[in-house]
Amino acid sequence: MSTMVLDIVTPEKKVYSEEVEMVITKAAEGEIGILPRHIPLVSPIKGKTVRVKKDGVFETFHVSGGFIEVRSDRVTILAEKAELPGQNEE
Amino acid sequence: MGQSMRDIKRRIRSFEKTRQITKAMKMVAASKLRKAQEQAESSRPYAEKMHDVIVNVARGTKGYNHPMLVSRPVRKTGYLVITSDRGLCGGYNSNLLRKLQATLHERHQSQDEYVIFVIGRKGRDFLKRRGLPVIGEVTGLSDSPKFADVHEIAKQAVQFYADEKFDELFILYNEFINPIIQRPVEKRLLPLTGEELRDSEGTAAGATAVYEYEPSPEAVLDVLLPRYAEALIYSALLEGKASEFAAKMNAMSNATDNATELIEKLTLEFNRARQAAITQEIAEIVGGASAQG
Structure with missing residues (x-):
């Protein structure tokens, strides 16, 4: 299965950068699922969660003040805060 | 003379302490x-x-x-x-x-x-x-x-x-x-x-x-x-x-350098004072001996 790179970046650092298969989140106009080779897209993220499928397993990320930028082989999420599963910083 | 030697010694010690502090602060700042x-x-x-x-x-x-x-x-x-x-x-x-x-x-x-x-x-x-x-x-x-x-x-x-x-x-x-x-x-x-x-x-x-x-x-x-x-x-x-x-x-590095310089100067002064004290003592002894002579 083809993959794309997902970067999650906060003002403090790059939190996450991995090859993933699918990203699901709630964009400005509703829930979207992004697969590799998606059309370029920019949207604010509504809600607080981003679900990511990597190696067939879903993980949930918490972000706030987020933004998603999609390119065919690369997805970037810009967030003021981001929390990875199993990591509870703030 | 003995008095001023003790003074100088005290000042040297105080500068040494200051230098220790500024040096530590410099190192902390460098890592930060x-x-x-x-x-x-x-x-x-x-x-x-x-x-x-x-x-x-x-x-x-x-x-x-x-x-x-x-x-x-x-x-x-x-x-x-x-x-x-x-x-x-x-x-x-x-x-x-x-x-x-x-x-x-x-x-x-x-x-x-x-x-x-x-x-x-x-x-x-x-x-x-x-x-x-x-x-x-x-x-x-x-x-x-x-x-x-x-x-x-x-x-x-x-x-x-x-x-x-x-x-x-x-x-x-x-x-x-x-x-x-x-x-x-x-x-x-x-x-x-x-x-x-x-x-x-x-x-x-x-x-x-x-x-x-x-x-x-x-x-x-x-x-x-x-x-x-x-x-x-x-x-x-x-x-x-x-x-x-x-x-x-930088500020702390300069302060450390200055302290080092001062310590050197004072050490020289201290040695001079000590030397002067010794010289004087000898002169006194010699003077005393020849008077008894």
Whole structure:
């Protein structure tokens, strides 16, 4: 299965950068699922969660003040805060 | 003579203690500087990425003029000043504050024409003492500030601009050039200048893509621009921190050198005094012996 790179970046650092298969989140106009080779897209993220499928397993990320930028082989999420599963910083 | 020898000895000991302290402070500052530089480095991707997207959006939406991108007649000016909480860092704060004062003096006739946001205790005390209009302050930041620490003041500054409480926003901080040189600079943050966005067009060209925008390019810009301004403030703060530690390192390094020099001088003086005491003693003994002779 083809993959794309997902970067999650906060003002403090790059939190996450991995090859993933699918990203699901709630964009400005509703829930979207992004697969590799998606059309370029920019949207604010509504809600607080981003679900990511990597190696067939879903993980949930918490972000706030987020933004998603999609390119065919690369997805970037810009967030003021981001929390990875199993990591509870703030 | 014995008295002054003891005096000199005491002074040498006191300088040695001072030197120990300044040396330790220098080393602490050096390690913090490294950390601050790393942090400034790791904050870069966020601002850069955002910049790319904004350039892209702005290019795709010719004709739409977001208020943050357009200059308007200036009735009131906002300044955001980044200073440190602690002293003992050479000219770090005083140079910056002097620049601020010179700027204010040059540009404005009365205090009604500007307002000031300040980060850092040193700057706050300075401005308050002079009765300048400070409308927002943050003090007691950690040495590696989190975005959340400045988010409030950054948001406030940007919001004030959006509400037209002032018509331009300048940011003053110490630019980190290298560990030896830091320079106070003033940059216009808002409105975001056209040139700033255009400058990087060459570099960002490779990344150009025609995006779909949800819900619309304008709405995306509306959300993105304030964030970008906040990110810029945050990176200025991180750079200011790096400069602070660099300045502190230099100041403490100089203090250590000075102490060493003084100790050397005093040691020489001490030895001379000791020598003089011995010589005198011999002279006395010889004198005494020959008198008895």
